[in-house]
Amino acid sequence: MAGKAIIRARAAALTSQFEAVGAVPVETPVLLPAEALLELYGEDIRGRAYVTSDALRGEQMLRPDFTVPVVQMHMSDGAEPARYTYSGEVFRRQEEDPSRANEYIQVGYEVFDRENPAASDAEVFAVMQDALKSVELRAATGDIGILAAAVAGLETTTRRKRALARHIWRPRKFKALLDRYSGKAEVPQSRATLLAADDPMAHEFLDIGLRSQSEVAERIDGLRHDMAAEPISPLQVELIEALLTVRETLPNALEHIRDLAVDMPAITEATFRLRDRMHALEARGVDVESLEFEASYGRTSMEYYDGFVFGFYVPGRADLPPVATGGRYDALTRVLGQGREIPAVGGVIRPSLLVDLEDAA
Amino acid sequence: MTIKLGVPSKGRLMEKTFSWFGARGVGLSRTGSDREYAGAVDGVDGVELVLLSAGEIPRELAAGRIHLGVTGIDLVREKLGQWEQQVQEKAELGFGHADLIIAVPGCWVDVDTLEDLDAAAAAFRRKHGFRLRIATKYHRLVREYLQANGVADYQLVDSQGATEGTIKNLTAEGVADITSTGDTLRANHLKILSDALVLKSQATLFKSRKAAMDDEERVTMKALLTTLGLDD
Numbered sequence: 001m002a003g004k005a006i007i008r009a010r011a012a013a014l015t016s017q018f019e020a021v022g023a024v025p026v027e028t029p030v031l032l033p034a035e036a037l038l039e040l041y042g043e044d045i046r047g048r049a050y051v052t053s054d055a056l057r058g059e060q061m062l063r064p065d066f067t068v069p070v071v072q073m074h075m076s077d078g079a080e081p082a083r084y085t086y087s088g089e090v091f092r093r094q095e096e097d098p099s100r101a102n103e104y105i106q107v108g109y110e111v112f113d114r115e116n117p118a119a120s121d122a123e124v125f126a127v128m129q130d131a132l133k134s135v136e137l138r139a140a141t142g143d144i145g146i147l148a149a150a151v152a153g154l155e156t157t158t159r160r161k162r163a164l165a166r167h168i169w170r171p172r173k174f175k176a177l178l179d180r181y182s183g184k185a186e187v188p189q190s191r192a193t194l195l196a197a198d199d200p201m202a203h204e205f206l207d208i209g210l211r212s213q214s215e216v217a218e219r220i221d222g223l224r225h226d227m228a229a230e231p232i233s234p235l236q237v238e239l240i241e242a243l244l245t246v247r248e249t250l251p252n253a254l255e256h257i258r259d260l261a262v263d264m265p266a267i268t269e270a271t272f273r274l275r276d277r278m279h280a281l282e283a284r285g286v287d288v289e290s291l292e293f294e295a296s297y298g299r300t301s302m303e304y305y306d307g308f309v310f311g312f313y314v315p316g317r318a319d320l321p322p323v324a325t326g327g328r329y330d331a332l333t334r335v336l337g338q339g340r341e342i343p344a345v346g347g348v349i350r351p352s353l354l355v356d357l358e359d360a361a
Numbered sequence: 362m363t364i365k366l367g368v369p370s371k372g373r374l375m376e377k378t379f380s381w382f383g384a385r386g387v388g389l390s391r392t393g394s395d396r397e398y399a400g401a402v403d404g405v406d407g408v409e410l411v412l413l414s415a416g417e418i419p420r421e422l423a424a425g426r427i428h429l430g431v432t433g434i435d436l437v438r439e440k441l442g443q444w445e446q447q448v449q450e451k452a453e454l455g456f457g458h459a460d461l462i463i464a465v466p467g468c469w470v471d472v473d474t475l476e477d478l479d480a481a482a483a484a485f486r487r488k489h490g491f492r493l494r495i496a497t498k499y500h501r502l503v504r505e506y507l508q509a510n511g512v513a514d515y516q517l518v519d520s521q522g523a524t525e526g527t528i529k530n531l532t533a534e535g536v537a538d539i540t541s542t543g544d545t546l547r548a549n550h551l552k553i554l555s556d557a558l559v560l561k562s563q564a565t566l567f568k569s570r571k572a573a574m575d576d577e578e579r580v581t582m583k584a585l586l587t588t589l590g591l592d593d
Contacts (some may be wrong), residue, residue, distance in 0.1 A: 038516065039492075042492060042513060042514065042515070042516070043492075043504055043507070043508075043515060043516050043517055044504070044508055046500070046504065046517070047501070047504050047505070047508070095442035095443070095501075096442060096443060098443070162483075163480065163483070166483060166513065166514075167511060167513070170511045170513070172511060173479075173510075173511025176476075176511065188473070188474055188476070190473035190474065190555060191473070191474075191477070194470060194471065194473075200470060200471075201470060202470075203467060203468055203470050204467070205466065205467030205468045205550045205552070206467075206468070206550040207466075207468045208466050208468065208528055208529045208550050209466045209468075209469075209528045209529070209531065209534055210489065210531050210534055211466070211469065211481070211485055211493075211534055213468065215484065215485070215488060216468070216469055216470060216471050218484070219471045219480065219481060219484060220470070220471050222484075223471065
């Protein structure tokens with residue numbers, strides 16, 4: 001592994017490259033208030049980030065990524081449209097694999113622009129690809145928005161759609177829910193018993209805690225409603241499963257997904273966005289004919305990506321983390337913007353990996 | 362030099378550990394005044410008894426400051442990353458049984474499984490504007506368990522004691538804690554989720570993989586383990 005001075009120099013070269021295409025360099029604190037990150041990522045972030053605290057400010061996190069502080073900074077005083085670049089350490093707990101770095105430098109490029117999302121997606125991808133051109137990498141792309149649209153278009157109850165949408169990022173749970181809602185998996189015995197009882201609300205316990213009995217009753221109503229609802233049809237399950245397995249070059253994937261859209265009209269808009277992005281990538285000089293597209297890509301990573309997602313990997317080295325990753329995170333700006341939002345897309349590079357690869361070449 | 366054996370410094374856990382070793386021909390005892398944490402070992406030469414809080418024994422094993430230690434498997438898994446690389450399980454001692462479980466108010470008649478908990482957490486967050494709180498001291502074990510089982514929209518709040526009381530005090534909605542009989546849970550109006558056994562624990566003798574030993578200490582370790590009827 002290269003020394004820190006060399007990695008810093010490489011990082012500086014990347015930021016100048018990003019500045020040259022219009023990004024404004026920004027700095028963010030290393031210590032971030034834990035609250036916003038916890039609200040956004042939930043408890044899982046504690047397993048990945050270092051948490052510390054003092055008696056005055058409470059819990060603080062050592063910056064696990066730049067996205068949140070950069071979005072917060074932009075939302076509080078940024079002009080639109082905006083392009084930013086940054087460089088600095090991020091910190092990740094590595095409790096299971098001592099070979100993975102728990103502190104490393106990231107260099108990022110972020111675009112906040114309402115005008116033309118497809119063009120912004122393509123811009124970020126192309127800028128990243130250009131910055132990485134010294135080494136041979138495999139690019140992977142995906143689009144969480146297509147899957148989200150497919151879920152939203154299911155012919156079933158709002159409740160079920162909401163539950164599925166919530167678990168898009170947890171593939172096993174998503175599958176379990178789909179099995180339940182399509183009647184493939186049986187309703188748990190305890191639930192069947194509860195709903196069959198004369199008075200399901202009857203119990204011998206003291207009523208304690210913040211979750212009230214009316215909330216319990218509300219959920220029981222929901223469960224009844226769900227029991228009475230028609231199962232999701234085998235055809236629709238098949239379509240979703242077919243969509244999840246799409247993995248081919250971008251033009252072929254687009255054709256394939258368009259075919260699926262004939263039976264899943266809800267994803268039509270999303271396929272237009274995919275097509276527009278493909279054209280925008282082409283216009284940027286990206287070789288889309290050989291670009292991989294995988295509909296499930298990005299589902300197990302951070303929950304905030306909600307559209308285009310991409311990563312650059314070292315071919316044949318599944319043991320290494322990606323050299324660069326990125327994607328669109330419109331929903332995150334909505335959460336952090338307190339009522340305001342702005343379409344945003346960005347990516348980060350790990351210059352330490354880049355230096356190692358360049359040295360080995 | 363000596364082989365250092367870490368044993369919980371007080372209470373039933375200490376007494377039962379002493380009996381377990383005693384029944385196998387290794388006499389452990391406290392020396393000095395009642396309050397002094399000093400001990401003696403009879404039956405095997407070259408072994409030193411170190412009395413420690415059970416919660417610190419995993420860390421001392423991982424640091425290699427003690428060669429052997431008695432503590433709960435729950436504490437080892439909670440406190441040590443890659444625990445199997447750091448310590449080796451030598452024997453389950455057959456006492457100190459405890460299950461790490463997840464419990465919710467009994468008045469939540471709609472919640473019996475992890476799937477229910479996840480759905481209730483989602484609704485709770487929408488209604489109350491924050492994530493459903495689960496009080497525990499076993500953060501790592503519980504977080505990994507809930508993550509693996511697809512539960513979202515919860516948060517862990519730290520509770521180092523009297524955890525079952527947090528719900529009534531409105532500082533948590535659920536708890537994840539060690540229970541042996543479930544009496545304390547019932548007394549606090551809680552019920553255990555039927556499919557959420559995070560971990561089954563009992564007092565266990567661990568050997569450090571990190572503690573250095575010279576030739577003499579190796580001979581002592583072998584003699585001690587042989588006396589206890591264990592393989593090296």
